[in-house]
Amino acid sequence: MMDLWLAPWRASLSLTASTLEMMLTAQKSFASAQGMPDFQPMDEKKMREAFHTAADANLRRWGDTADALNSLPEWYRDLSRVPGGVMTDWFDKARRVMQD
Numbered sequence: 001m002m003d004l005w006l007a008p009w010r011a012s013l014s015l016t017a018s019t020l021e022m023m024l025t026a027q028k029s030f031a032s033a034q035g036m037p038d039f040q041p042m043d044e045k046k047m048r049e050a051f052h053t054a055a056d057a058n059l060r061r062w063g064d065t066a067d068a069l070n071s072l073p074e075w076y077r078d079l080s081r082v083p084g085g086v087m088t089d090w091f092d093k094a095r096r097v098m099q100d
Contacts, residue, residue: 014064
């Protein structure tokens with residue numbers, strides 16, 4: 001049960017870490033670009049490194065998301081497995097009872 005309550009906190013912490021990591025990477029690339037008097041566009045090696053850094057951060061965040069989804073209780077996952085009509089029929093019946 002504790003994992004259910006900690007999942008949103010972990011997700012926001014993960015998002016914050018990802019944002020910070022990307023900002024630091026961008027800041028480093030801007031700092032190196034400003035240090036040169038004549039700005040040169042990124043070469044293939046730097047582009048590849050930037051892409052790999054972003055891809056690694058993205059995979060880590062998807063891993064954190066998968067961990068958060070796996071920590072949800074089984075009854076919560078059961079709700080997503082029922083046919084769509086069951087939930088809408090149940091909601092409609094409950095609403096009609098409240099209106100009468």
